[in-house]
Amino acid sequence: MTVNKHSLLPVHLRMSRRLWMGIFWMGLAAGCGSGETSNAIPDTLVLADVKTGMVFTAPPETAIPAKHPQTGKPTLLRAWYCPRCRTWHPVPPSEVLQRNAKAGKCPKTGVALQPTGPLPANAIALDVSP
Numbered sequence: 001m002t003v004n005k006h007s008l009l010p011v012h013l014r015m016s017r018r019l020w021m022g023i024f025w026m027g028l029a030a031g032c033g034s035g036e037t038s039n040a041i042p043d044t045l046v047l048a049d050v051k052t053g054m055v056f057t058a059p060p061e062t063a064i065p066a067k068h069p070q071t072g073k074p075t076l077l078r079a080w081y082c083p084r085c086r087t088w089h090p091v092p093p094s095e096v097l098q099r100n101a102k103a104g105k106c107p108k109t110g111v112a113l114q115p116t117g118p119l120p121a122n123a124i125a126l127d128v129s130p
């Protein structure tokens with residue numbers, strides 16, 4: 001009968017691992033929700049071409065880097081707005097931004113970039129449908 005008791009152990013461990021994953025994901029969601037940009041999540045993603053600086057808009061679920069519609073190369077990064085020179089600048093992924101404060105600043109003026117801002121009139125809507 002002691003064999004049965006032992007066989008319960010792995011099941012219990014598997015359950016707790018799933019529980020830990022749940023806590024992990026809940027923690028991630030909570031971390032995102034408490035961010036200062038949480039109330040400013042746009043329903044449109046603003047992208048900028050690292051080569052030309054051209055500004056694109058895309059659905060929020062678009063994979064980054066996104067492909068340039070003309071060159072087909074993944075040069076479109078998420079863009080943040082500079083209120084000083086009124087330009088959208090491409091920014092690196094958020095994990096890089098967290099490590100490197102400089103990455104979230106305008107390369108020209110040194111002003112902190114904002115995740116939202118007025119869209120330029122010449123912004124091109126990216127067609128991401130297959």
Ligand SMILES: [Zn+2]
Pocket residue numbers: 082083084085086087106107108109110111
């Ligand atoms: Zn700037």
